[in-house]
Amino acid sequence: MGDLSDLIACPHCDAVYRVAQPAHGERAVCARCHTVLIAPRRRAGEQLIALALAVVVLVITATLAPFLSIDAGGQHNAASVLDAALAFSGSGALALLSLAVAAGIVFIPVTRALLLIYVLTPIVRDRPPAPGAIVAFRLSEALRPWSMAEIFVIGCAVALVKIADLAAVEFGPGFWIFAVLVVLLVVQDNFMCRYSVWKSLET
Amino acid sequence: MEIAGDVTTARDMGLVACTRCTRVWPLGTHKCGRCGHRLHSRDPHAMQRVWAFWAVGLMCYVPANLAPMLRTRTLVSSQENTIVGGAAELAQHGNWGIAMVILVASVLIPVGKFIAIAGLALGLRRPGALGPARRQQLYEVVDYIGRWSMIDVFVVAILSSLVQLGAVASVSPGPASLFFALSVIFTMLSAQSFDSRRIWDIEAVAPPAAPPIPAPPVTKAHPA
């Protein structure tokens, strides 16, 4: 049967293939269910680290900067991302929801970015993997579906239309930072070849 | 890499695949030596988890639609809106686009998810109208789209933090927001627990096509 490390199994349909490393920019796809199995990119590691650093900086700035502000009937109010997350905090069981919202739009994207930096930096510099890199990458992958910053931005658009009749709304710097952030998060997800990362963590 | 020819599964080869890092191991290995993921050729308890999360998600979805999502207080009035009620009001004011976004994210997607997961789970036993490739697509759509239902929860969060204008107007979240978020979380867990490899097992175990039922022999009709 040969060496099992030369084989790759499609995680979605269990089909097994012999690994033939595709060239940069090419993709190996499962013949049966079309799941992308391997998709290496040139200098993907460096780009991912740069993106992750940008994500950390942007999330922290966007969280603290004024996000949206509203004027109506002589009253003014501004809210940051943190305020939005804490909107549920005053009301008993709803406080749990505050935690979930804060996690989905702030903590999880930042945690994933930090974990990626930790995992990828030694790989890019051709050093042995960092201690605990496997656990770190597992955690980062497990958190992926729960990172919800992009959904939050669409939610903002919906909220604005909802209150457009009621009040004048203004976007603060936080909103634009967050919009850029969403683009970065999408790029980050598409750049990463998980197979390549796992392969380089194998000892 | 072009891959062609017949498909062999890890199970056929006496191997077990890691669904997280795609490494294969001899059948009977319990833990992936590369990423530490627990290995199951087909997890015997996966379907129980799918149904358990599905049921809890559905139980949360009912109060999410009956209880108020948003409480709005202005100088002249005070009102509570359910999810559907809020969308209906937006539509009345002519905001059809946003009303549709909310209805799609809060009603169409969640209900569609419950039906799709149940259909996929029940369909594992028998080859139905949909082939494995279509079922796999359906599963991927369900898995991808589920998170987007969180939009309405975020809208409530944004409105409640932003619209705090003293006596003029204020908005606060209703209990439905919690139930709705829980429903989204549990249906996501349900979809994640589903082992999509089972979709393809049908292909492997399908009996060879039965010979076509022969037409009745043709005989000459008796002359009248």
Ligand SMILES: [Zn+2]
């Ligand atoms: Zn593994």
